[in-house]
Structure formats: C-alpha cells, structure tokens
Amino acid sequence: MSNGESVERLDFIRQIVTEDCASGKWDGRVVTRFPPEPNGYLHIGHAKSICLNFGIAAEFGGRCHLRFDDTNPTKEEEEYVESIQNNVRWLGWDWGEHLYFGSDYFEPMYQWAVQLIKAGKAYVCDLTAEQTRQYRGTLTQPGRESPYRHRTVEENLDLFERMRAGEFPDGSRTLRAKIDMAHPNLNMRDPVMYRILHASHHRTGDAWCIYPMYDWAHGLEDSIESITHSICTLEFENHRPLYDWFLDQLGVYHPQQIEFARLNLTYTVMSKRKLLRLVQDGHVNGWDDPRMPTISGMRRRGYSPAAIREFCRVIGVNKFNSTVDFQLLEHCLRQDLNKTSPRVMAVLRPLKVVIDNYPDGQVEYMNAINNPEEESAGTRQAPFSKVLYIEQEDFMEDPPKKFFRMAPGREVRLRYAYFVTCTEVIKDADGNIIELHCTYDPATRGGDAPDGRKVKATLHWVSAAHALDAEVRLYDHLFTQANPEDVEEGQDFTAHLNPNSLEALTGCKVEPSLRDAEPLSRYQFERLGYFCVDPDSSSRRMIFNRTVTLRDTWAKEQQKQNS
C-alpha cells in the first residue's frame, strides 16, 4: 500500500504539464483557469474540473484563475456569480488575486475583431439565424458561402462599428470569421463571432449590444491571462481547431487546449439544464436541496470538502466517457467522516425501555468516547437513568437466526452503560410494541462483565428524561435507476424520480450534548450513520440531515433473507 502510494501515477494531463515544465515550453510557468458561466449552480462534475485545475496549479507551483465566462447576458445572473465563488472557496481552493470576468475583456476583443476584419478574415453577415443554418450545410454536405462574404473591408468596418453603436435590431446581423464553408468540421464554416443582443449585462450594464460567442471569446480570455493549459471537457474537442485558428490569425499568445471526459455518476443527473428543471418543477426544494448533486446541496447534506476532493482524485482523468459508481463517492465520504466526526447517540424511531431494577430518580453519567479514531477528541459524560429510548429496529419479539439484538430473555449491552435483559413486552390494543421492561446487572457498569461473559450486541440509547427532540431527514437517491436517462420512448429523465428520496422523521431523540450543535456541523450517530445539522436548525427545533449511513452488513443480511 505504502508502495502504491509513493509511486504517484500521473493522468494524461499532468503528464503533459510535467513534460512542458521539463522542456521549458512555457518557461516553467503553469497557469490554469476554472471558467464557469454564471448561469447555474456548480455540481460535483464541476468539482472534478475545479480540483483538476486548482490541483495542477498547486502541484506545479503555478496558479489557477477563477474566471467567469459571462458572454451571454440573457442567461447569466449575479446570484450565480456569488454561489460559484462560495462553492470554490468552500471546496478549499484559493484564486488569490486572480478573479476575472470575460466581460472585462470586451473592449480588447472588439479591437481584435477589427484587426481580423482589416485582415480580410472576418465579415458582417446579414443572413438570418435560419438562413445561416441552411447555408452551413450538414454533417455530410458542405455549406454555401454567404452572399455577404465578400463585402469590402471598409463596408465591414463601418457595419461592425454601427452594430456596436446599436443601429441594428437583435438578430439582424452577425460578425463571422471567414474560414471555409466546405470544412469537414462544422465549427470552421464561417463561425459567428458576434451577435446583436440588446440586453443588459449583469456587469457591463448597457455598455454593449453586441456580445462575443464562446469560440471567439474563450481563447482570447485565455490569451489575455497568459494561461498555459486551457483544460476543458470533451465536447470542445471539435472546437480546438477554431480556438487555434483565432489565436494564430491574431498572432497573439497561444495557450494549449486540452480536453478531458466530464464526470457521470450513477443515480443522478449532471447537467445544469436538468438540475434547473428539478428546481423549477419543484421536484426538490432548491439548488441546495441535500438530494442535489450540487456543491451547495452536498454541503448541506453534510459532505466534507476533503471527501469531495479525495473523490475527485481517485476517479482520475481520462478522455473517454464513463460513469462512476455512486458508492465510490460514499466510500470517500465515509473514509473522511469516520476520521473526523464526533460520535453521539441518537434514536431515530424511539422505543421506550424501563429498567425495572434501576433506582427511581437515579442518574449516572457514563463515560463515552467522542471518536475512537481520534484520541484527542476526548470523552464526554452521557446521562443514564431508569427510563430510556432504544431504536425500534433493535428489538424483535421473534428474532430470526442471525438477529443479535434485543429479544425477550436475551442479554445485550447498552453502549458505555450496562448489560440489560428484556423481561417483558408491552403492546397497545393493535398489538404494536410500545414499551419494553428490562433488568440490568449493576456489576456491568461501563459495559463489561467482571465474570467475562459476552453479549452479541451493543445498542445505542438515550435517557428519556435528558433526551432532546429532533427532526431527522433521511435521504435516498433522487432517481431509482442507475442511469436516469435510460427511459422509454416519450419519457424524459423525470420518469425515474424516486418518490421516497426524502423521509422526514419527527420525534427523534438525541443525547443532550447536541444541544448547542452548530449549523452544518457533522456527527456520527452511532450505529446509524453520519448526520449534519441543517442550516434551518435551531435550539427550539433541531434538524439533522442524514449524510450517509454506516456500512450495514445486517441490512445486507436482511436483504438476502428477504429475496
């Protein structure tokens, strides 16, 4: 293991960066960027890109810019700019002074466009959007040249200036690059560089009514910022020739674009469009709903930044599409939470237990370990008394063979407290078990028997008189199918939404040490899972979100027996 760890393997992008540093291609500089469009919330797929770009910069002693690619005012909002910054910071990355906006470069971009026009490499086109599409040809057929392709430089300059001045309505003209209408790569068939959009921009206001297209803008943004490695996702592979063409024609600083495969995860969707749909149609309660694969949602759910970073590390980087098993994410989560989360006892579905031979009114404080994985976390005192709550599912009146927990006449351990034996089961008129009576062995205080006898199970519990009430929200996958996109004709991804993805439990009982738990703080509820204090939680109304269950071999055993 230590051997495998020491030989840190490089993904193909880090190999390129390593080679470039060795050859001095960029004078040893490493400058990357994370360039989101502020038109939605970041999700775990973005985290992969963020960790890649910021991670490479950190590992190679370079820097990573946070740059908002805000070239389309009709879709972008300030709210998203803020959430994105918060998310990147929360994930643990720091862009230092290097916060940029594509819109800050609109003027130099415009000047470069003028330069291209003067060089005869760009022209103003009066075709409508529909006509442009028809002239472009198809995947198998070449396009036709626009009738406006051969305007004079003077006419183009004049028209382009008047486009900027606002003389023409939306959609009436575009500025296009003059490349090759027969090019097999459709992106090279005289792509649009500017469109007219009389729309207010969240940063530049009404200063502009022409806005640059992605292909024109992005390379220039990279060039201005002296990016060395412009890392993007696979769908931009076909755009690289155009990225290169613009920069070559202009003769400016020219970064290298490198593409990698975006992340897919089982049981979830990963496109901004679909996530927006879930929010807008009310399938979830906002972008930060704990069921969402958004960074905000995962934060609220209780994921730690370290767990997400580790996940992004272990999934690797590649050039082919793949779908990562959700369980790998949960593994990274548990691995981190196990080391860092204080243990606490909480009962989700309480069952009252009375210890008949325990003195009325007596309270003992039991020494409980806060985190067996972290000695420095110390211990705490948990109050124990005659009336307790245990978990309903920890008792069975007629237990199957492999059930080790409480049953009539069986002795089990109450964690950090005593061995108890169930002596009586009390039911209501409908036959539901509503209360248990037990006896305890005073000699087993702390949980060990002096005579060395063993018990098969240890149960968590809370003292009824000391317990705090809480609401606990249990979450499951948002979709019932590993691949939500795999649907019948006429259906869409919402067809497999899981109707039981949220189960809210009230009347849960938690130990009193949780009284002042901070919002977003994380705990392990012993034997149950990891839980996080919801931001809406207060001392009057405590709310916990279940982040993830503990691995549960008993649950697996039950499934086997049922099937």
Add this chain to the structure above:
RNA sequence: UACCCGGUGGUGUAAUUGGCAACACAGAAGGUUUUGGUCCUUCUAUUCCAGGUUCGAGUCCUGGCCGGGUAGCCA
C-alpha cells in the same frame, strides 16, 4: 452514412512508454471488535475483434467492430 475522439475486471483507473496486467470501489468468505462501524486476511480478467512487426504487444502498424461528440446568433 462526413469529420473528430475513444475502447483494459461488475465500476473507476494504473502499467517504469515494447518486458510477470496492478490499485481502489463494489461483491463473496473469514478474523478482530463495547458501533453488525473502523481495522485485518482471502477470493474473482480471452486488455473489443482479426491480422501484422517483434525474442517479447494492453502498448507499435493495418483492417474491422463498437461507443461518444459535432449541423445555437448557448457555453
């Protein structure tokens, strides 16, 4: 039926760049345990196919097959 990219266990990735196919997750079995957690041990492959080069091919070459991307005045 155009162009570009890609195919390694159930899943995600490695393979010192032509030299014993390795790691993790998942699954199965067992051990330890005051969490049925953690931890520890063990078990699972025609490297898409067919040729070729070579002492030797996951890696190089040729041909096929399969998958993904691309016809926004989105990014």
